[in-house]
Amino acid sequence: xxxxxxxxxxxxxxxxxxxxxxxxxxxxxxxxxxxxxxxxxxxxxxxxxxxxxxxxxxxxxxxxxxxxxxxxxxxxxxxxxxxxxxxxxxxxxxxxxxxxxxxxxxxxxxxxxxxxxxxxxxxxxxxxxxxxxxxxxxxxxxxxxxxxxxxxxxxxxxxxxxxxxxxxxxxxxxxxxxxxxxxxxxxxxxxxxxxxxxxxxxxxxxxxxxxxxxxxxxxxxxxxxxxxxxxxxxxxxxxxxxxxxxxxxxxxxxxxxxxxxxxxxxxxxxxxxxxxxxxxxxxxxxxxxxxxxxxxxxxxxxxxxxxxxxxxxxxxxxxxxxxxxxxxxxxxxxx
Amino acid sequence: xxxxxxxxxxxxxxxxxxxxxxxxxxxxxxxxxxxxxxxxxxxxxxxxxxxxxxxxxxxxxxxxxxxxxxxxxxxxxxxxxxxxxxxxxxxxxxxxxxxxxxxxxxxxxxxxxxxxxxxxxxxxxxxxxxxxxxxxxxxxxxxxxxxxxxxxxxxxxxxxxxxxxxxxxxxxxxxxxxxxxxxxxxxxxxxxxxxxxxxxxxxxxxxxxxxxxxxxxxxxxxxxxxxxxxxxxxxxxxxxxxxxxxxxxxxxxxxxxxxxxxxxxxxxxxxxxxxxxxxxxxxxxxxxxxxxxxxxxxxxxxxxxxxxxxxxxxxxxxxxxxxxxxxxxxxxxxx
DNA sequence: CTGAAAGCGCTTACAG
DNA sequence: CTGAAAGCGCTTACAG
Numbered sequence: 001x002x003x004x005x006x007x008x009x010x011x012x013x014x015x016x017x018x019x020x021x022x023x024x025x026x027x028x029x030x031x032x033x034x035x036x037x038x039x040x041x042x043x044x045x046x047x048x049x050x051x052x053x054x055x056x057x058x059x060x061x062x063x064x065x066x067x068x069x070x071x072x073x074x075x076x077x078x079x080x081x082x083x084x085x086x087x088x089x090x091x092x093x094x095x096x097x098x099x100x101x102x103x104x105x106x107x108x109x110x111x112x113x114x115x116x117x118x119x120x121x122x123x124x125x126x127x128x129x130x131x132x133x134x135x136x137x138x139x140x141x142x143x144x145x146x147x148x149x150x151x152x153x154x155x156x157x158x159x160x161x162x163x164x165x166x167x168x169x170x171x172x173x174x175x176x177x178x179x180x181x182x183x184x185x186x187x188x189x190x191x192x193x194x195x196x197x198x199x200x201x202x203x204x205x206x207x208x209x210x211x212x213x214x215x216x217x218x219x220x221x222x223x224x225x226x227x228x229x230x231x232x233x234x235x236x237x238x239x240x241x242x243x244x245x246x247x248x249x250x251x252x253x254x255x256x257x258x259x260x261x262x263x264x265x266x267x268x269x270x271x272x273x274x275x276x277x278x279x280x281x282x283x284x285x286x287x288x289x290x291x292x293x294x295x296x297x298x299x300x301x302x303x304x305x306x307x308x309x310x311x312x313x314x315x316x317x318x319x320x321x322x323x324x325x326x327x328x329x330x331x332x333x334x335x
Numbered sequence: 336x337x338x339x340x341x342x343x344x345x346x347x348x349x350x351x352x353x354x355x356x357x358x359x360x361x362x363x364x365x366x367x368x369x370x371x372x373x374x375x376x377x378x379x380x381x382x383x384x385x386x387x388x389x390x391x392x393x394x395x396x397x398x399x400x401x402x403x404x405x406x407x408x409x410x411x412x413x414x415x416x417x418x419x420x421x422x423x424x425x426x427x428x429x430x431x432x433x434x435x436x437x438x439x440x441x442x443x444x445x446x447x448x449x450x451x452x453x454x455x456x457x458x459x460x461x462x463x464x465x466x467x468x469x470x471x472x473x474x475x476x477x478x479x480x481x482x483x484x485x486x487x488x489x490x491x492x493x494x495x496x497x498x499x500x501x502x503x504x505x506x507x508x509x510x511x512x513x514x515x516x517x518x519x520x521x522x523x524x525x526x527x528x529x530x531x532x533x534x535x536x537x538x539x540x541x542x543x544x545x546x547x548x549x550x551x552x553x554x555x556x557x558x559x560x561x562x563x564x565x566x567x568x569x570x571x572x573x574x575x576x577x578x579x580x581x582x583x584x585x586x587x588x589x590x591x592x593x594x595x596x597x598x599x600x601x602x603x604x605x606x607x608x609x610x611x612x613x614x615x616x617x618x619x620x621x622x623x624x625x626x627x628x629x630x631x632x633x634x635x636x637x638x639x640x641x642x643x644x645x646x647x648x649x650x651x652x653x654x655x656x657x658x659x660x661x662x663x664x665x666x667x668x669x670x
Numbered sequence: 671c672t673g674a675a676a677g678c679g680c681t682t683a684c685a686g
Numbered sequence: 687c688t689g690a691a692a693g694c695g696c697t698t699a700c701a702g
Contacts, residue, residue, distance in 0.1 A: 011672065044447060045386075054698080074408075092427050276610070347681095349689075361687070382679090386696090414683040554679095576696080
C-alpha cells in the first residue's frame with residue numbers, strides 16, 4: 001500500500017479510501033491510485049485491516065462438521081456456505097470424526113485465526129471450554145446436536161419426533177416386533193432417536209424387547225451383521241427402524257442377502273442418494289439439512305449484528321417419505 | 336497480550352516467547368505468564384503474528400471446488416483437509432457451481448484473506464488473472480482440471496485413458512452401437528472423456544454415429560430423457576458409456592423404467608454410493624479422489640517449502656470396476 | 671477533500 | 687535470559 005501511495009503520489013489514507021470505495025475521493029487521484037495498484041499487482045490485506053478496524057471482523061466464520069466428506073455434513077456445509085456468501089463471508093471448516101479432543105483442538109485453531117463466529121456440530125459432551133471466549137464476545141451456534149454445559153443457541157432436527165413418526169408408521173402397518181438399530185447412544189442424535197422409538201412403543205402400549213435393540217453400529221458392515229443376527233432369533237423382528245444412513249444401507253443389504261427384503265419392513269432415519277432406486281425403495285424420515293444449515297448461519301449472523309442469543313434449541317421438523325420398504329405389512333392380528 | 340504482560344509483570348516479548356514455546360524462558364516467568372493469560376482468557380492472535388512475521392504465513396490454504404455439497408467435491412475436500420491438517424493448516428473453501436465469474440470472485444476473496452496457497456478445481460477457461468499474484472509469490476495448484484493460459488502444476492484423473500478403458504470393455508463384450516452421454520464439453524473432464532470414447536472407437540476401426548452422442552447433460556433427469564430418446568431410435572444403441580455420476584444415475588433409472596436394464600449394457604465414469612446395490616449393479620470407472628486431493632495438497636505444500644513448480648499435469652490412474660451392468664453382451668456378430 | 675500521526679497485536683532486530 | 691524500540695499493512699481520529 002505504501003508503494004502504491006508513493007507511485008501514485010498520494011497519501012496512504014487516500015489509497016485506503018479508494019479501496020474502501022469512499023465516494024468523496026477526487027476522481028483523478030482515484031484513477032492514479034488504481035493505475036499504480038494495477039501496475040504493482042497490489043492487493044489489499046483484509047487481515048491487516050481487520051486488525052486495525054474497531055469491529056475486528058475478518059468476514060470468515062468457522063464450521064466444525066462430523067466429516068466434510070460425508071453427505072449429511074456436506075449438505076450442511078453447502079447451506080452454511082451459501083448463507084455466509086450472501087453476507088460476504090467465507091467458511092473455514094474442520095472434520096471432527098466424532099473425536100471430542102479434535103473438537104477442542106480445531107475450535108482453538110479456528111479462534112486463533114480470528115473467525116467472526118463458530119458453528120459446531122459437536123463431537124464432545126462438554127462445551128464449557130468455550131465459556132471464556134464467549135465472555136470475551138465469541139458468537140457460537142450449535143448444529144445438529146445441542147451444546148452441553150454451555151449456554152448457546154442450537155439448531156437440530158426433531159429427532160425424537162421423527163423416530164416416533166417412523167415407529168408409529170410401522171405400528172400402523174400391523175407390526176409388533178420392531179427392531180431398533182443405531183449408533184452409539186453417546187451421540188446425541190442416536191440417543192434422541194432411540195428415545196423416540198421407546199416413546200412410540202410405550203404410547204402404543206407395547207413392551208420393549210431388549211433383544212431387538214442394537215446400539216453402537218458405526219458402519220454399514222456392522223449394521224448388516226446385526227440384521228443378519230436378528231433374523232436368526234427364535235422370534236425375529238417383522239420390521240426394523242434404523243436410526244442413521246449407513247445403518248439403513250447396511251440393513252437393506254443384509255435383508256436383500258437374506259432374501260427378506262420383501263417380507264421385513266424397514267424405515268430409516270435420514271435420506272440417502274438412490275434410496276428410491278433400491279428394491280424395494282426405502283421409506284425414510286427426511287431431515288432438512290439445507291434448512292438446518294441456513295438457520296444456524298442466520299442465527300450466527302444475527303448475533304454478529306447484535307442480537308442476543310436466547311439459548312433456544314430450534315427443532316427443524318422431519319417428515320416421512322413413503323417409498324415401499326416401510327409399507328410391507330405386519331403379521332395378521334392373533335384374534 | 337499487553338494486559339497479560341502487565342498482569343504477569345513481564346515484558347511483551349516474554350509473553351510472545353512463552354506462547355511460541357521458546358525454551359529459554361525462565362520457568363517462573365512462564366508460569367506467571369500462563370496464569371495471567373488464563374485469568375484474562377487471553378488467546379494469541381495468529382493473524383497479527385502472520386502480519387509481522389517474515390514469511391507471513393497464516394497456516395490456512397484456500398480450496399475452490401465445484402460444490403462442497405457434491406460427493407466427488409466432498410471427497411477431494413476431505414483429502415485436502417487431512418493433508419493440510421498434518422501440516423498444521425486449515426482449509427478455507429468455496430463452491431463455484433461451474434461459474435467462471437464466481438471462480439475469480441472467490442479466488443480474490445481467498446487471496447484478500449492471505450491464504451498461503453490455493454488449490455482450484457477450475458470453472459473457467461482463462462486463469463491468467465492469477466499471473467500477477469503468481470509473480471508476487473502466490474502458490475497455486477489445479478485439481479481435477481488443468482489450468483488454461485497459466486503455468487501451474489495440476490492433478491487430474493486420467494480421464495481419456497479411463498474413458499477408453501470403459502469403451503474398450505464394451506467393445507470386447509461385442510457391442511458396436513455404443514452411445515456416449517456426457518456433460519458440456521466446455522468442462523475439461525467431459526471433453527477428455529468424450530475424447531477417450533472417440534479414440535477407443537477409432538482404434539477399434541469403428542465409425543462414430545453422431546446420433547448416439549449426447550452432450551450438455553447436466554442433471555440425472557436430463558440424462559434419463561436422453562436415454563429414453565436414444566431407445567426410440569430405429570437402430571438404438573446396445574451399450575452406453577456415461578461420462579459422469581449424475582448422468583450414470585439418470586441412465587440407469589431410464590433403462591430400468593424402459594425395462595431395458597438387463598439388455599442394454601452400461602458403464603459409467605466415476606463411482607457412486609449404492610452403485611453396487613442397483614439391479615443390475617453398475618460397472619464403473621473409478622477415479623481415486625483421495626489420492627488426487629492428497630497429491631494436490633502435497634504439491635502445494637512442497638511449493639510452500641520452496642520447491643519450484645514444474646508445470647506438470649499429474650494424471651492419477653483410473654480403473655474399471657466390474658459389477659454387472661457393463662458385462663451384458665452385445666448382439667451376435669453378423670457373419 | 672486530503673493527509674500526518676498514532677496504534678491494532680504481534681515479531682524482528684537489537685541491546686543489555 | 688529479558689526487554690525497549692521499531693514496524694508488518696492497515697484504519698482511526700484528528701487537523702488542515
